[in-house]
Amino acid sequence: MTIATDQRINTLPPGDVPPTWCPGCGNFGVLAALRQAIELLGLPPHEVVVVSGIGCGSKLPDYLPTYGMLSIHGRPLPIATGIKLANPRLTVIVVDGDGDAYQIGAGHLVHTAHRNPDITHIVQNNQLFGLTGGQSSITSDVGFKSGTTPQGASHAPMVPTALTFTAGAGFVARGIANDPALLAGLIARGIQYPGYAHIDALQPCVSFGGLNSFDPYSGRTYVASDGAHDYARSRELVGEWGERVPLGVLHLDPAPRPVATGTGTPAAEGTAHHDPADPRYRALLEGFRVT
Amino acid sequence: MWSFDAPVRASMDDVQVRVAGAVGEGGPDCVLTIARGLTAAGWSVLQANDAPAQVRGGHTFQTLRARRDCGNLHAPRRGIDILVSLSEGAFEPHEAALTARSALVARALSPSARQRLEERGTMVLPLPPAARDDEPATSASTAASTVLSLLDARPVEAPPTLLLSGNEAVAYGALVAGCRFVGLYPMTPATSIAEWLAARDPALGVSVVSVEDEIAAATMSLGAAYTGARAMTVTSGAGLALMAESVGFAGMAEIPLVIVDAQRPGPSTGMPTRTEQGDLLFAIHIHHAEAPHIVLAPGDVAECFELTARAFNLAERYQCPVIVLTDGHLATLRRTVVPSALDPARVHLDRGAVGVDATAISSDGAPPRYERYGFTLDGISPRAWPGDPRGVHTASSYEHDPRGHIDESAANRSAAVDRRTDRLELARAEARGPRRYGPAAAEVTLLTWGSTTMACREAVDLAAAQGLSLNMLQFTDLWPFPKDATWDAMREVQRAVLVEQNSTGQLGALLRCEARIEVPAVHLRYDGRPITPEEILERAVPAALGTTVDGASR
Ligand SMILES: Cc1ncc(C[n+]2csc(CCOP(=O)(O)OP(=O)(O)O)c2C)c(N)n1
Ligand code: SF4
Ligand SMILES: [Mg+2]
Numbered sequence: 001m002t003i004a005t006d007q008r009i010n011t012l013p014p015g016d017v018p019p020t021w022c023p024g025c026g027n028f029g030v031l032a033a034l035r036q037a038i039e040l041l042g043l044p045p046h047e048v049v050v051v052s053g054i055g056c057g058s059k060l061p062d063y064l065p066t067y068g069m070l071s072i073h074g075r076p077l078p079i080a081t082g083i084k085l086a087n088p089r090l091t092v093i094v095v096d097g098d099g100d101a102y103q104i105g106a107g108h109l110v111h112t113a114h115r116n117p118d119i120t121h122i123v124q125n126n127q128l129f130g131l132t133g134g135q136s137s138i139t140s141d142v143g144f145k146s147g148t149t150p151q152g153a154s155h156a157p158m159v160p161t162a163l164t165f166t167a168g169a170g171f172v173a174r175g176i177a178n179d180p181a182l183l184a185g186l187i188a189r190g191i192q193y194p195g196y197a198h199i200d201a202l203q204p205c206v207s208f209g210g211l212n213s214f215d216p217y218s219g220r221t222y223v224a225s226d227g228a229h230d231y232a233r234s235r236e237l238v239g240e241w242g243e244r245v246p247l248g249v250l251h252l253d254p255a256p257r258p259v260a261t262g263t264g265t266p267a268a269e270g271t272a273h274h275d276p277a278d279p280r281y282r283a284l285l286e287g288f289r290v291t
Numbered sequence: 292m293w294s295f296d297a298p299v300r301a302s303m304d305d306v307q308v309r310v311a312g313a314v315g316e317g318g319p320d321c322v323l324t325i326a327r328g329l330t331a332a333g334w335s336v337l338q339a340n341d342a343p344a345q346v347r348g349g350h351t352f353q354t355l356r357a358r359r360d361c362g363n364l365h366a367p368r369r370g371i372d373i374l375v376s377l378s379e380g381a382f383e384p385h386e387a388a389l390t391a392r393s394a395l396v397a398r399a400l401s402p403s404a405r406q407r408l409e410e411r412g413t414m415v416l417p418l419p420p421a422a423r424d425d426e427p428a429t430s431a432s433t434a435a436s437t438v439l440s441l442l443d444a445r446p447v448e449a450p451p452t453l454l455l456s457g458n459e460a461v462a463y464g465a466l467v468a469g470c471r472f473v474g475l476y477p478m479t480p481a482t483s484i485a486e487w488l489a490a491r492d493p494a495l496g497v498s499v500v501s502v503e504d505e506i507a508a509a510t511m512s513l514g515a516a517y518t519g520a521r522a523m524t525v526t527s528g529a530g531l532a533l534m535a536e537s538v539g540f541a542g543m544a545e546i547p548l549v550i551v552d553a554q555r556p557g558p559s560t561g562m563p564t565r566t567e568q569g570d571l572l573f574a575i576h577i578h579h580a581e582a583p584h585i586v587l588a589p590g591d592v593a594e595c596f597e598l599t600a601r602a603f604n605l606a607e608r609y610q611c612p613v614i615v616l617t618d619g620h621l622a623t624l625r626r627t628v629v630p631s632a633l634d635p636a637r638v639h640l641d642r643g644a645v646g647v648d649a650t651a652i653s654s655d656g657a658p659p660r661y662e663r664y665g666f667t668l669d670g671i672s673p674r675a676w677p678g679d680p681r682g683v684h685t686a687s688s689y690e691h692d693p694r695g696h697i698d699e700s701a702a703n704r705s706a707a708v709d710r711r712t713d714r715l716e717l718a719r720a721e722a723r724g725p726r727r728y729g730p731a732a733a734e735v736t737l738l739t740w741g742s743t744t745m746a747c748r749e750a751v752d753l754a755a756a757q758g759l760s761l762n763m764l765q766f767t768d769l770w771p772f773p774k775d776a777t778w779d780a781m782r783e784v785q786r787a788v789l790v791e792q793n794s795t796g797q798l799g800a801l802l803r804c805e806a807r808i809e810v811p812a813v814h815l816r817y818d819g820r821p822i823t824p825e826e827i828l829e830r831a832v833p834a835a836l837g838t839t840v841d842g843a844s845r
Contacts, residue, residue: 046678047678059697069686070686070687078474082474082514084514085500086514086519107503108503108507262471264495267518268518270495270520271470271520274640276636277635280492280494288628
């Protein structure tokens with residue numbers, strides 16, 4: 001992994017408040033990895049905005065010393081896009097859950113991957129709805145028993161990396177909360193990637209995860225690639241899910257699509273310097289004049 | 292005794308032109324050419340549109356009222372002086388309005404139609420058929436020249452007015468107010484606001500971003516607003532319904548966001564290209580639970596400019612969403628406006644409380660830290676935008692403490708709710724009371740809001756010309772409702788009638804709930820067609836006679 005460590009700061013201050021996650025929750029690993037990525041890249045905390053949805057994992061911005069937004073369920077992607085387009089100088093990161101990203105906000109996922117704003121999207125995928133009591137989600141395994149699926153989930157899990165790949169994402173990766181160092185590297189590369197970067201972060205839920213284990217993926221995950229592979233291999237890796245679960249950079253587009261931007265001066269700067277007396281606005285009135 | 296007779300227009304100085312045809316036959320272009328020609332000739336004009344929701348075929352017509360003396364005009368009146376029939380038979384639905392002084396510009400007429408028109412005494416001017424059937428534009432432009440020469444309209448040196456639509460005025464108001472971001476999912480009749488902005492010089496920098504749905508339109512705009520940009524989204528009722536959760540979030544996280552709802556008849560798909568004022572109570576009660584927001588409704592094209600610009604100031608001053616309600620009639624209506632009414636110099640930016648130092652004193656004795664949601668005297672804490680090293684904080688949809696962190700403690704919750712709600716009283720104190728048009732005291736007062744203001748003003752003018760005693764109160768600031776100002780204005784009211792483009796009298800409900808004023812007489816129209824001045828005088832006013840307004844004299 002190529003990460004510039006020259007400006008590296010190891011001094012990201014702690015967040016204001018301690019996490020309220022269950023002891024042993026995978027979200028601790030994601031938080032550690034994200035902190036480490038920010039430190040690795042030497043990003044000043046005031047230039048980072050972390051936007052989340054609603055769920056256990058989405059409480060994460062509360063625990064960081066950066067700008068943060070705990071938004072509404074499933075909507076952090078368009079919010080983050082608005083932030084990035086309005087002020088491109090900011091590093092904009094989304095952390096949300098599988099319920100947010102793959103379920104209620106799936107429409108935004110497809111469109112964001114396709115629109116390609118320069119944001120990094122970390123999905124804390126515990127394959128269930130944690131905060132609401134462990135109900136099954138679209139990524140739950142077949143047979144997963146929960147309050148809403150007492151007989152066990154009947155559908156095969158959706159494989160989100162295949163979806164964002166198909167939608168046009170140029171950077172698709174998978175990490176796991178139990179390996180924060182690997183995840184940190186993926187997040188840092190996602191931040192450096194110019195465009196939408198999707199990181200599916202497997203995140204064991206010790207309270208509701210069926211196996212009730214700290215490492216339910218043990219023996220299944222393997223680090224597949226750092227992205228230096230061809231398109232055909234990408235297609236295999238993004239769709240692989242089952243006996244073996246690939247980690248690493250599953251797809252890195254060698255010819256990335258154009259990054260979404262606004263038109264003209266970025267919106268925040270435009271408003272900050274706006275002067276209604278600017279003669280250009282009065283000149284526009286002439287467009288309504290009939291001669 | 293109330294007795295109104297629609298006046299007979301005696302001259303060709305105040306004329307009404309109607310262009311009828313099928314959709315796709317060039318009617319809008321024809322009427323626009325006439326409107327532009329008359330504007331260039333120094334006339335005042337007002338053009339209203341009636342169109343079905345289809346792209347070809349059907350029946351559509353545009354009505355243009357114009358005054359040579361550039362005098363007051365607020366709405367179309369009854370009657371047609373010149374009718375243009377772009378396709379065979381297109382004039383028939385309007386035939387009854389033709390008189391011995393009218394002219395019909397039409398293509399080939401059937402012998403029976405010709406005879407009927409002769410009996411009426413209507414002058415018939417032939418319209419040469421289009422060279423080819425698939426080129427309707429030719430006959431539309433010929434028709435326009437025929438009308439302009441009939442009216443003897445010649446360009447003057449410096450036409451005194453500008454010609455624009457309600458949607459264009461909203462867009463221009465937003466631009467002048469510093470709006471730089473518009474998230475959009477197209478919905479008639481709001482879309483052309485965003486299209487106008489998108490077509491401006493990118494150097495002016497309005498990013499119009501077409502997105503996946505109205506939820507994204509609202510949330511993306513909200514994200515932009517969080518960075519300090521002035522941001523807006525525009526939609527119609529069903530789109531506003533999808534934005535409801537985001538409005539609550541903007542209220543909770545205190546993010547300024549302007550939403551324009553160009554209402555149309557609903558619910559659901561309703562009648563997309565027609566008009567209604569059915570979203571008033573929805574816009575007011577859009578929140579789940581309780582949060583501050585503001586609702587404004589312009590009543591004419593110049594007010595579209597002024598109130599949209601004002602919406603951005605209110606959104607930032609009170610750090611909450613502002614909904615601007617227009618409707619299909621006002622959005623698409625085009626009229627002449629004096630340039631001073633749209634003067635950018637009338638727009639002053641008030642960005643509200645911004646900056647870190649003012650309240651950067653923590654409540655717990657620890658070193659001072661910026662409190663985005665601090666408990667200030669008036670409940671409004673200065674905003675800081677990402678990028679500001681001293682302003683780091685969390686914005687949250689959860690109940691939160693002054694730093695923005697989740698805080699479910701009972702004491703914090705109550706205080707935070709009060710802090711967010713208190714500002715509504717500040718907004719109410721500066722809200723504009725109902726605006727009177729017509730004499731200070733009158734036998735009957737029309738009560739209205741939004742686009743029906745125009746027909747009411749025209750009715751007041753018509754009544755005045757006949758020596759009838761009528762005035763009106765127009766409500767522009769609908770939420771928070773200006774109670775005191777309403778009581779002041781209503782004190783002089785003897786008899787009143789609500790004039791609204793909906794079926795339940797939503798302004799009446801608001802007056803009842805907010806001001807405890809009961810207005811028994813109502814004139815409601817909900818067939819998708821704009822209320823006319825004549826129906827106000829013939830039906831609304833008589834409904835008020837013999838009734839009394841209850842509670843207005845408090
Ligand atoms: C509009 C809306 N619908 C439903 C909910 C309730 N809700 C809160 S979190 C959640 C699902 C959480 O699942 P996920 O996104 O996977 O996050 P996790 O808790 O597993 O980290 C739901 C359904 C909500 N907050 N808002
Ligand atoms: S319920 Fe699961 S996901 Fe939520 S905090 Fe507990 S362990 Fe973590
Ligand atoms: Mg989950």
